[in-house]
Amino acid sequence: SQQGEEDPQALSIQEGENATMNCSYKTSINNLQWYRQNSGRGLVHLILIRSNEREKHSGRLRVTLDTSKKSSSLLITASRAADTASYFCATALFLIQGAQKLVFGQGTRLTINP
Amino acid sequence: GAVVSQHPSWVICKSGTSVKIECRSLDFQATTMFWYRQFPKQSLMLMATSNEGSKATYEQGVEKDKFLINHASLTLSTLTVTSAHPEDSSFYICSAIGISSGSSYNEQFFGPGTRLTVL
Numbered sequence: 203s204q205q206g207e208e209d210p211q212a213l214s215i216q217e218g219e220n221a222t223m224n225c226s227y228k229t230s231i232n233n234l235q236w237y238r239q240n241s242g243r244g245l246v247h248l249i250l251i252r253s254n255e256r257e258k259h260s261g262r263l264r265v266t267l268d269t270s271k272k273s274s275s276l277l278i279t280a281s282r283a284a285d286t287a288s289y290f291c292a293t294a295l296f297l298i299q300g301a302q303k304l305v306f307g308q309g310t311r312l313t314i315n316p
Numbered sequence: 317g318a319v320v321s322q323h324p325s326w327v328i329c330k331s332g333t334s335v336k337i338e339c340r341s342l343d344f345q346a347t348t349m350f351w352y353r354q355f356p357k358q359s360l361m362l363m364a365t366s367n368e369g370s371k372a373t374y375e376q377g378v379e380k381d382k383f384l385i386n387h388a389s390l391t392l393s394t395l396t397v398t399s400a401h402p403e404d405s406s407f408y409i410c411s412a413i414g415i416s417s418g419s420s421y422n423e424q425f426f427g428p429g430t431r432l433t434v435l
Binding site: 302 | 357428
C-alpha cells in the first residue's frame with residue numbers, strides 16, 4: 203500500500219512563481235526522498251532529508267521534514283518551464299539485508315506556464 | 317557514475333506472449349535490484365526486491381509466477397512477464413543499489429523504464 207499521500211495532485215503556476223508540494227506518511231522513517239519524473243521517463247533523485255533533519259536546501263529546492271506530523275514539503279523557488287514534471291516523495295524503510303525499500307507517494311503533477 | 321539501463325525501452329506484444337525486460341547496472345555491482353510498475357498518471361508501485369543469487373521477494377498482491385525475476389549476476393536482473401494480457405500494459409522501472417555506486421546511503425539508482433503495451 204502507498205505510504206505517502208501528496209497534495210496537491212496537480213499544480214499549475216506561472217513561470218517565476220514558487221511551487222510548494224506536500225507529502226504525508228504513516229510510519230516511522232529513516233529518511234525521506236524527493237524525486238522528479240518527466241513524462242514517460244525514469245526518476246531523477248532530487249534531495250534526501252534524514253529523520254533527524256528539519257530542513258535542507260539544494261539550489262532552488264527547499265525541503266522540510268516534520269516527523270511529529272509525519273509530513274514533508276518541497277518548495278521550488280523561481281520556477282522555470284523546465285521544472286514541469288511529476289514530483290514524488292518516497293519514504294525509506296530498511297530491509298533486513300540493509301538495503302532501503304522505497305515507498306512512493308501519489309505524486310504531484312506540476313505544470314509551469316511560460 | 318551509477319548508471320542503470322533497461323532494455324528494451326518499449327515493447328508491444330500480443331496477448332498471451334511472454335516479454336523479458338533487462339535491467340543492468342553499467343558501472344557498479346548491484347547487490348539489490350528493485351522492480352516497480354507504474355500505470356498512467358499514477359505512482360510507482362514496488363513489485364519485488366531481488367538480491368543477486370537468491371530468490372526475489374515479492375510485494376503483497378504481486379503474482380510471482382506471472383512476473384518472473386532473475387538476478388543471476390551483480391550487473392543484471394531480468395523481469396519476465398509471462399502470458400501477458402492487456403491489463404499488464406504499464407511502465408516498468410527498475411532500480412539498483414550496490415557496491416562502489418558512489419552513494420553513502422544506499423541510494424537507489426533508477427533505470428529509464430520500459431513501456432509495455434499488450435494488444
